[in-house]
Amino acid sequence: MSARDASAPAGRASAPPRERIRRPGSPVVTGAARVRSGSRLSERWFGLALWLVAFTFAGFLIGLGSLVVGDLPQVEQRYRLEQFLDADRARATTDALRQIRREQDDVRRQGEQAQLALAAARSASEAARETFANWLKTRDATQRVDQDPGLIARTQQLDALKAGERAIEERLEVLARSELDLSERETAQASLDADLRAAAREKLDAAERGQELRVFGYRLALTLPLLVLAGWLLLTRRHTRNWPFVWGFALAAAFAFFVELVPYLPSYGGYVRYGVGVVATLVAGRAAINALQAYRERQAAVETRPDAERRTDIATDQALARLARQICPGCERPVALGDPTTNFCPHCGLGVFERCPACGQRKSTFERFCHACGTRRADAAA
Template identity: 75%
Template sequence: MRSGVSLSERSFTFVLWLVALAFAGFLIGLGSLVVGDLPEVEHRYTLEQFLDPGKSEATTTALKQVRRARNDTQAQTDQVQLALDAARAASAAARETFANWLKTRDSTQRVDQDPDLIARTRQLDALKAAERSVEEKLEGLAQADLGLAQTEAALMADDSAQRGEAQESLQASQRTQELRVFGYRLAVTLPLLVLAGWLLLKRRKTRNWPFVWGFALAAAFAFFVELVPYLPSYGGYVHYGVGVVVTLVAGRAAINALYAYRERQRMAEARPDVERRTEIATDQALLRLAKKVCPGCERPVDMASPDANFCPHCGIGLFERCPTCAHRKSTFERFCSACGSRAREAAAIQA
């Protein structure tokens, strides 16, 4: 019968699991930095890189000139508008003065004022003509601004078309770059996952098992968690596809392990009772007995019955009498808990 695991060994095992988790944590941190910095190996594309330098520069220069001309036209328009307001005010004041003068003339009926009437009328006509001249200048500026606005609209449409074509080229290049970066990340994380699976299959029972488990946890985290924020739209197919493959492999391994376990149990139940008990660790056997199941076949057993000395399912011995004090004890205990005597099988092995 194999000896059970001591308390110190359990403590060491717990510490080793902490070592495995710490190792995994540091690897996860390192992996997140590597995966996050992988895009730095590629240069960043900008829209200006995909514009035709000649056409773009010409259009930009023309737009600047047109906008500068529009600003100048607007400034002239503001000045002419002020002049027009002044001309209209002068014309309105002259008309009011002329109207008052006419009223006075009509009251006095003085014929000698007719030359003055002609002069005043000519003065009003001159003011009106000046006002009309300013209006024509303002209309000319408005017409010029309209032409500049149409030119600006055409240049902006041309610039927008150029930028639209450049944007399409930029997006195509970014998609290609995104595919390359995803390939870099996949080339880093997928081999780690494969290596972790191989280590779990081949090295998980070696003395360096904490590092094997730590590496496996870090590799699984890197592929199934850290890679998620960086997945492109098509990356989910790879991510879930690998997940399906891993699940199928793990599931198949679990199914094979289950059938292998059943076969081992069937063959073990056909072997002698003493030989079977030597392959079950004491702690494991006592733990299963405490759960009221057989340590050999793990089927339920009525532990409350004082006559339940053998498993009714597989026939393995569960309890016996101490050869020294006749105390009923588990057959998996190496020493009697009542008198401390060595069990029969342990004594025979010692002899």
């Protein structure tokens, strides 16, 4: 009898190993189900706190990156339409339009004054005509011959008023022709100015498109290296003690690239964005296909190795977590772990349960200590 058997209680030492009695239909409680993970409770809380640190660090980096990306257009000057106009021709056209509009204002004022004068002349003519009509009625009634010189004078007065009215009308006609000529000249000059500005607008649009491409290049030169660096850190440093900062930096770099950069991607009618989407989908899909093929080949190579060697390559926490989800820790395929007779994975042959050499209790092969008697696993002791 060994020292451990001698130190154990008599009842426990003499009792044969027994399986847990289960009623029909009741769930089987295995060691993996009882212990979901090998990590301590305090470590889980520390892990949550470190994830909070990672997200906080990412939030500050995202805010800083948003400011930097938003201020990048300030490295370029803001273009104005006047920078692309033909200065001499634009100045001549502007001066001509200004002169034409001044002349139009003068003609318009003269026309308004002539309209007032015409209204006054017509009013005077109408009053003189009414007076003359009344005088004629009086003369016809009296039949006095001495009133003939007055008739001639009044008639001449009416003719003079009518002539003055006609002169004002002719002046208005001249002003109307002048206004029409000025309007035609204004239309011609405005068309010339519009052509100049249209040509300048095309140059401005081309310059702004080039500026947008340059600013997009600045943003790409800033965010793409960050994304590449984040990918390298995730591949090489995510399991180090500083992993919260690695994940925080990776989240910030991904946000800066996919959120801060993508909206500034030139469109050109949608061709660029859809083309980039097609290329990105092809690259990502090809990488996923290659990764899946490499995973299958790696798993196939792993499944040919000895059982004990395969178990040493799997972390205890990871193995217990997979067992709690009723999947094999090695090949990650579903396994009926609730069946007390299932000790090996039927897909890859990995041993997932064994009997404790001290008490004979069924336990997981990944547990370092037996949950029934506390005996250390032989390879764990080594």
